[in-house]
Amino acid sequence: MTEKIRFRAIKGVRDILPPESELCNRVEQTARELFATYGYDEIRLPIFEQTELFARSVGADTEIVSKEMYTFADAGAGEGTISLRPEATASVCRAYIEHGMHTSPGDVKLYYIGPMFRRERPQKGRYRQFYQIGAEVLGQSDAPGIDAEVIEMLLRFFRRVGLDVPLADASGEVARGQSSRAGATSVTLFINSIGCPQCRPKYVERLRGALEKVRDRLGADSQRRIQTNPLRVLDSKLESEQAAIETLPRVADHLCVACRDHYAEFQQQLRLRGVAFTENWRLVRGLDYYTRTTFEITAPGLGAQNAVCGGGRYDGLIELLGGPKQVKGIGFAIGTDRLILALQETERQASGRGGACLAPTTVFVAWMGAAAYPPAVRLARRLREAGLRVELPHTEQKLKKALGLADKLGARFAIILGEDEISSGQFTVKHLATGEQTKLAEVDLVAHLRAVSGG
Ligand code: AMP
Numbered sequence: 001m002t003e004k005i006r007f008r009a010i011k012g013v014r015d016i017l018p019p020e021s022e023l024c025n026r027v028e029q030t031a032r033e034l035f036a037t038y039g040y041d042e043i044r045l046p047i048f049e050q051t052e053l054f055a056r057s058v059g060a061d062t063e064i065v066s067k068e069m070y071t072f073a074d075a076g077a078g079e080g081t082i083s084l085r086p087e088a089t090a091s092v093c094r095a096y097i098e099h100g101m102h103t104s105p106g107d108v109k110l111y112y113i114g115p116m117f118r119r120e121r122p123q124k125g126r127y128r129q130f131y132q133i134g135a136e137v138l139g140q141s142d143a144p145g146i147d148a149e150v151i152e153m154l155l156r157f158f159r160r161v162g163l164d165v166p167l168a169d170a171s172g173e174v175a176r177g178q179s180s181r182a183g184a185t186s187v188t189l190f191i192n193s194i195g196c197p198q199c200r201p202k203y204v205e206r207l208r209g210a211l212e213k214v215r216d217r218l219g220a221d222s223q224r225r226i227q228t229n230p231l232r233v234l235d236s237k238l239e240s241e242q243a244a245i246e247t248l249p250r251v252a253d254h255l256c257v258a259c260r261d262h263y264a265e266f267q268q269q270l271r272l273r274g275v276a277f278t279e280n281w282r283l284v285r286g287l288d289y290y291t292r293t294t295f296e297i298t299a300p301g302l303g304a305q306n307a308v309c310g311g312g313r314y315d316g317l318i319e320l321l322g323g324p325k326q327v328k329g330i331g332f333a334i335g336t337d338r339l340i341l342a343l344q345e346t347e348r349q350a351s352g353r354g355g356a357c358l359a360p361t362t363v364f365v366a367w368m369g370a371a372a373y374p375p376a377v378r379l380a381r382r383l384r385e386a387g388l389r390v391e392l393p394h395t396e397q398k399l400k401k402a403l404g405l406a407d408k409l410g411a412r413f414a415i416i417l418g419e420d421e422i423s424s425g426q427f428t429v430k431h432l433a434t435g436e437q438t439k440l441a442e443v444d445l446v447a448h449l450r451a452v453s454g455g
Contacts, residue, residue, distance in 0.1 A: 012128030023340055027161050028113050031133045035111045038153045043110040045091040051083040057090040057289055061228050068118040084117035092136045097323035107139030125305035125338045136331035147293045148269030163187050168276035191295045192283040193263035199256035210248050217244040234282040250281040289314040301345030309334040361453035362389045364406030367417040376417050386446045
């Protein structure tokens with residue numbers, strides 16, 4: 001006897017089933033439509049790249065590159081290895097350089113949608129294959145208005161998909177009257193500036209010195225990072241380290257004049273756009289390539305993994321990857337899996353705005369008798385052409401059973417096609433929730449269903 005085989009998805013990866021997959025599509029479609037209004041075009045990137053690309057850009061001693069990448073040898077990789085992409089900014093920059101996009105007029109604004117891979121410890125909202133919607137602006141200018149516009153677009157996106165996004169007053173603070181809602185059920189934008197290659201190294205040295213002084217109040221990971229990546233200590237969520245971290249020098253107090261001005265103007269530009277923000281001096285982000293502006297957006301109801309979007313400026317990255325000097329960049333990545341979780345948590349989702357109510361109305365075609373099948377096939381096609389979602393059984397069913405199935409499938413209407421209907425040419429439309437029935441000729445049916453379903 002053969003052994004019974006049972007395949008399961010690999011640890012940390014998951015299937016996205018309906019209706020969640022439908023929600024993903026809708027979120028992605030919203031991004032496509034909204035980003036296009038800001039002048040962004042899509043770039044479709046490879047899933048794998050040379051490992052060296054990520055080592056250079058993300059940073060060889062980051063957790064992502066040193067521990068979390070799926071890396072393997074491949075004949076196509078030449079000397080080196082290839083890795084499944086852990087993020088996509090590196091790929092966008094590689095493509096920008098490879099295709100000489102710096103000669104394009106104006107800023108190059110690109111968005112991407114797709115899976116990323118990191119061998120992280122799986123938990124709620126953290127997977128080894130996860131999805132991102134990201135965008136990058138590459139060009140000659142580092143004007144703070146670019147940073148602010150990127151964030152304006154992001155917050156409009158979050159609002160459009162159904163999350164609560166608080167409005168700001170002129171100071172950038174969350175407007176009064178909303179403050180009780182803000183935080184509890186709304187998204188929060190955190191911003192910071194981490195300086196540039198001129199001022200950051202001095203700050204990092206100062207930070208390292210201060211960390212040495214509190215070394216014995218830190219855990220093993222943070223102690224190690226004092227040498228390897230002291231900024232990362234600021235990311236620590238360990239309760240026992242918080243008091244020591246609060247005593248550390250803050251980057252905002254050590255920015256050079258140009259970075260300080262950039263940061264101040266960035267905040268001014270956010271206020272101009274009515275964007276509410278909270279400064280967070282500890283927001284340094286995990287990736288090495290960031291300069292100046294960093295930001296993160298958190299959403300309620302997600303537990304420990306509450307960041308739904310992270311981003312920032314990376315002015316030296318193109319050059320670091322062998323591209324033209326002077327190209328500046330800024331971008332973000334939204335974690336689609338977490339965004340979906342956040343949407344599922346909000347009441348708004350439950351009540352339907354941006355959710356299931358946007359799915360096309362389902363119509364069930366219940367036919368009885370072999371003679372009714374060909375007209376049922378024709379009718380189903382017409383209704384589908386009109387954008388309705390149609391369920392057509394392909395074996396004959398008794399009316400009661402058919403209506404029961406229609407109900408279970410979430411259909412709003414059943415169209416009944418029996419002997420009477422065929423001979424009279426008048427089809428019965430049954431509204432399943434109320435039981436109300438109307439008789440209509442086929443030509444009027446499509447218009448009627450579209451009208452009643454708001455199509
Ligand atoms: P990062 O590329 O690390 O800046 O992450 C950007 C966003 O991607 C985060 O804010 C998360 O929403 C999402 N993200 C990052 N890593 C994971 C993961 N392992 N699983 C699910 N979402 C993730």
